[in-house]
Amino acid sequence: xxxxxxxxxxxxxxxxxxxxxxxxxxxxxxxxxxxxxxxxxxxxxxxxxxxxxxxxxxxxxxxxxxxxxxxxxxxxxxxxxxxxxxxxxxxxxxxxxxxxxxxxxxxxxxxxxxxxxxxxxxxxxxxxxxxxxxxxxxxxxxxxxxxxxxxxxxxxxxxxxxxxxxxxxxxxxxxxxxxxxxxxxxxxxxxxxxxxxxxxxxxxxxxxxxxxxxxxxxxxxxxxxxxxxxxxxxxxxxxx
Amino acid sequence: xxxxxxxxxxxxxxxxxxxxxxxxxxxxxxxxxxxxxxxxxxxxxxxxxxxxxxxxxxxxxxxxxxxxxxxxxxxxxxxxxxxxxxxxxxxxxxxxxxxxxxxxxxxxxxxxxxxxxxxxxxxxxxxxxxxxxxxxxxxxxxxxxxxxxxxxxxxxxxxxxxxxxxxxxxxxxxxxxxxxxxxxxxxxxxxxxxxxxxxxxxxxxxxxxxxxxxxxxxxxxxxxxxxxxxxxxxxxxxxx
DNA sequence: CGGATCTTTGAGCGGGGTCAAATTAGGTGG
DNA sequence: CCACCTAATTTGACCCCGCTCAAAGATCCG
Numbered sequence: 040x041x042x043x044x045x046x047x048x049x050x051x052x053x054x055x056x057x058x059x060x061x062x063x064x065x066x067x068x069x070x071x072x073x074x075x076x077x078x079x080x081x082x083x084x085x086x087x088x089x090x091x092x093x094x095x096x097x098x099x100x101x102x103x104x105x106x107x108x109x110x111x112x113x114x115x116x117x118x119x120x121x122x123x124x125x126x127x128x129x130x131x132x133x134x135x136x137x138x139x140x141x142x143x144x145x146x147x148x149x150x151x152x153x154x155x156x157x158x159x160x161x162x163x164x165x166x167x168x169x170x171x172x173x174x175x176x177x178x179x180x181x182x183x184x185x186x187x188x189x190x191x192x193x194x195x196x197x198x199x200x201x202x203x204x205x206x207x208x209x210x211x212x213x214x215x216x217x218x219x220x221x222x223x224x225x226x227x228x229x230x231x232x233x234x235x236x237x238x239x240x241x242x243x244x245x246x247x248x249x250x251x252x253x254x255x256x257x258x259x260x261x262x263x264x265x266x267x268x269x270x271x272x273x274x275x276x277x278x279x
Numbered sequence: 280x281x282x283x284x285x286x287x288x289x290x291x292x293x294x295x296x297x298x299x300x301x302x303x304x305x306x307x308x309x310x311x312x313x314x315x316x317x318x319x320x321x322x323x324x325x326x327x328x329x330x331x332x333x334x335x336x337x338x339x340x341x342x343x344x345x346x347x348x349x350x351x352x353x354x355x356x357x358x359x360x361x362x363x364x365x366x367x368x369x370x371x372x373x374x375x376x377x378x379x380x381x382x383x384x385x386x387x388x389x390x391x392x393x394x395x396x397x398x399x400x401x402x403x404x405x406x407x408x409x410x411x412x413x414x415x416x417x418x419x420x421x422x423x424x425x426x427x428x429x430x431x432x433x434x435x436x437x438x439x440x441x442x443x444x445x446x447x448x449x450x451x452x453x454x455x456x457x458x459x460x461x462x463x464x465x466x467x468x469x470x471x472x473x474x475x476x477x478x479x480x481x482x483x484x485x486x487x488x489x490x491x492x493x494x495x496x497x498x499x500x501x502x503x504x505x506x507x508x509x510x511x512x513x514x515x516x517x518x519x
Numbered sequence: 520c521g522g523a524t525c526t527t528t529g530a531g532c533g534g535g536g537t538c539a540a541a542t543t544a545g546g547t548g549g
Numbered sequence: 550c551c552a553c554c555t556a557a558t559t560t561g562a563c564c565c566c567g568c569t570c571a572a573a574g575a576t577c578c579g
Contacts, residue, residue, distance in 0.1 A: 109424045109425065109427065109428045110428075111428055111432070111513050112513070113513045115428065115432040115433075115513060116428075116432075117427060117428045117431045117432055119424045119427055119428075130417060130420065131417055131420040131421050131424065132417065133413050133414060133416070133417035134410070134413065134414030134417050134418060135417075139421060140424065159409070159410070159413065162409070163403055163406060163409065166403060169399070169402070169403065169409070170374070170399070172413070173373050173374065173399065173412070173413065173416065174373060174374030175374075176373070176413065176416035176417060176420065177370060177371055177372065177373035177374050177375075177416060178374060179420050180370065180371040180416065180419050180420055180423065181371050181379060183420065183423040183424065183427065184349045184359050184371065184380065184423065185349065186427070187349065187357060187359055187423065187426070187427065187430075187474075188349045188350075188351055188355065188356075188357045188359075190427075190430065190431070190474060191357045191430070191471070191474035192351070192355040192356075192357055192474075193355075194566075194567090195566075195567065225524090225525065225526085226525075226526065226527095227525085231431070234427075234430060234431035234432075234474075235567075235568090236567075236568060236569085237525090237526080238526090238527080238528085238567090238568075238569085239566090239567055239568075241526060241527055241528080242527085242528080242567090244527095245527075245528085257525080257526070257575080257576075258525095258526095273351050273352070273353045273355060434534075434535090435534075435535065465556095465557065465558085466557075466558065466559095467557085475535080475536090476535075476536060476537085477557090477558085478535090478536080478537085478558090478559080478560085479534090479535055479536075481558060481559055481560080482535090482559085482560085484559095485559075485560085497543080497544075497557080497558070498557095498558095
């Protein structure tokens with residue numbers, strides 16, 4: 040099965056290879072001089088890393104789609120985020136010996152592996168890299184806090200609207216269509232991320248379709264009225 | 280009015296001046312060689328910083344108690360955390376020109392102000408500092424994710440139990456009693472942080488008292504059965 | 520074609536929210 | 550020091566959003 044996002048979005052596929060936001064391609068080539076930056080392929084369903092495994096690298100998503108999930112000792116689990124091209128993964132483990140969460144590929148993915156601590160050492164010599172790294176960490180904190188706000192203050196349907204706008208805007212930054220895309224994750228993952236149940240997500244999507252804001256068919260989503268969606272979602276996720 | 284925590288906890292007050300976890304005193308003295316580290320006093324109710332204000336320093340809490348809250352364009356607000364001695368504040372703004380959230384003192388507080396970007400520059404020369412900074416950022420991400428899990432998967436009463444245990448364990452690390460303490464924030468702040476309503480927090484506290492796990496009187500809390508509280512809360516906040 | 524998984528929809532329930540009122544502190548100025 | 554005012558906390562009654570349980574499609578895969 041063809042799992043690349045581009046295959047579903049021929050219209051904008053050509054724009055897919057844009058520079059990274061978090062760490063531009065430039066840096067990767069520059070990093071090669073300081074450490075061995077290798078590529079790693081992860082098939083759909085496989086783990087990039089799991090809680091408890093030794094931490095020895097940061098990961099930069101080159102292609103594909105993944106989710107991260109937090110787990111508690113007593114078995115509870117929650118999806119804490121979805122990652123796509125340009126996103127840096129593993130930063131939450133900095134300062135520890137082993138990972139504290141799981142990262143699973145939701146479709147076949149390609150990942151750049153940046154050895155740690157070498158990246159940190161390198162950032163001592165490359166101020167630009169240090170800035171980008173710390174900015175990436177801080178950005179992560181802001182993202183999390185922003186979702187806390189969404190989850191803490193918005194009802195189910197509006198959380199789902201915010202979620203769709205977030206995915207859309209991130210795809211747009213990568214050159215894909217913000218209006219028409221394929222969700223990489225199931226209802227249960229969306230629900231977990233938004234602190235809801237999967238039936239509630241389904242109902243929210245159905246209702247958003249009923250009122251004409253979107254069109255959904257399984258994982259294929261079309262955003263029909265982005266302005267209304269945005270006001271619905273309290274403007275959290277912005278589409279310039 | 281006497282606002283210091285110690286005044287309410289005479290038993291362990293003498294142990295209050297322990298080294299910082301995030302950035303030991305050591306570093307502050309060392310930092311003085313690289314930049315002007317100044318002290319700032321913030322009275323109860325005053326802002327340490329507000330969303331929109333220019334970002335020019337990180338803050339290390341020396342004494343007192345503060346909360347941070349995230350706000351949305353449409354007026355929603357949520358408490359994202361409570362900070363006490365040893366906690367580093369403002370890191371979420373790294374990489375930006377202006378703050379994106381509010382920080383308010385809940386009691387008279389004393390803060391060390393670490394000029395930014397000077398701290399970042401200094402960390403290029405002090406690998407130890409760089410490590411501590413990035414670890415602090417990562418720690419922040421883990422803390423947030425951990426609360427996301429709690430809020431996303433636990434019912435009201437258990438969230439409140441987790442909250443009490445978290446406060447208790449943090450006070451314990453500072454040398455205060457984990458069994459008996461005074462909450463610095465109102466029910467509404469706790470509720471906002473836990474994505475609940477203040478009446479629900481009150482009811483949860485009342486019920487935890489009914490079943491004998493705690494004793495509450497307004498803001499004075501005694502933890503009577505920590506093991507039961509822990510299992511109740513899915514073990515999130517640990518008291519070693 | 521058949522089984523597993525995912526999604527959708529319905530019916531009914533309940534935890535937590537809403538609204539309202541009583542009670543208690545705490546702060547202020549006389 | 551006390552009376553008053555304001556703000557915080559508590560409790561009750563009721564209701565509704567989102568959860569639970571259940572079953573019926575739909576899609577994918579072997």
